[in-house]
Amino acid sequence: MTAGVEYTIDELAREAGTTVRSLRVYHERGVLPPPQVKGRTGFYGADHLNRVRTISKLLDRGIKLNGIKELLNAWDRGDDLGDILGVAESEAGESVTVAAGDMIAATELAERYDDVPNGLARVVAAGLYEPVDAATYRIADRQLVNRLERLRSGGIPTDEVVGELEKLRADAERIARRFVDLFRRTAWSSFQDSDRGPAEVAELGERLAATRPVPGEVTAELVSLFVARYLDQDAELVDALQEA
Template sequence: MGAETEYTIDELARVADTTVRSVRVYHERGLLPSPDVRGRIGYYGTDHVSRLQTISRLLGRGMKLNGIRELLDAWDRGDGLADVLGVPVPEEPQASPVPELPDYAKEALAATGDALSTFRITNPRASDLINRLVEAGFRLEDALGTLESLRLDCDQMIDRYAADLIHCLAGQGFENSARTPQDRTKYETDLAIARLIATRATTELIDQAFARHIDQFSAAADVLPAESVD
């Protein structure tokens, strides 16, 4: 903790442009380290100011306190991006078909040719979509083709926006930093936050688009004539 500048809790709140009540809440929730207590007065330093400013930025980006605490804890531990996101880093690429697909699907997958036999389902939700399409009457090749088209459309959409979003939310801050190890850890944390926020926003927009179509199908069903029952 830097000793060149010290603040009481009132001074800290004023410098960080927040309130004393917020400082106390952040401390109680584990987001803010304890002050250096001397006598009956707690003294805060520049690290506390930086932490409060970070919390304010994350709150402004729509993060909740629990999520902020997890990210800050990971940052304090020096975790990398994969650790912050909770994503395991594989030791080597997986070369075999994943087990989410049932046996009949894996057999058909191996027989569909090079273009589809190299297709790997790494997301259980994606494999669930394939299974449900097959159960609805799709040929496995057509189900895989549908998912591949969906993946390509998603890739094109993200490729269009990812660079600008990542640079705005994380890259420009690191470019203007001293590139210290702490700056690097902060950069990886900012990348994790950028991914989380952008993914949540994109998912919500896609869900709203699907909801519009669901509403249309539901409305169409209401006007369809009922089948006669003998």
């Protein structure tokens, strides 16, 4: 447990964006280590928080808890995760169709992120790549991969880029939840109090369509604004560029 960071189970659930019930299920299924008990209270640390976030991401990728348990056990042992993450067919039994240009060999992907601790598992959990079979992965989000490569080409070490991506995903999830909560408190609440007829349903759909892209647009604009501001205020950076 990282010194100075402690959460009760309620605090851990809130910080990870999940529920206490889910955390108890994770304990029962053996995917979340037990807390450190002080008196009658269990306390969780930063490692627990990272573990819960990883579990949530893998669940979002469609991996069941049994598979997650195998994956995390292998991760903890430092085993090769290719065989565990690889899946040749969908849950419905249908073959996965993959564009040839999107595929990358597992060995090449592992080598690409060999300087990142648990790099293969982390880029999969982050949604950059997804397994096709034990030997092959595909690009799950080409835009994110391209942006990651731009940061790497800008001289930022790969492990720093992956770590920052994980933090950004956590920040983005909190922003998304906040906007969804806002929508439910306002537009959805108004719809619930209405007659819920065809006109109200149509209006709800229009409000949802109008609202959906706004959080991403506003967030991107604000982040770009503040990045530019902080860089422009960095006197050492400005002086170095002027000297050149």
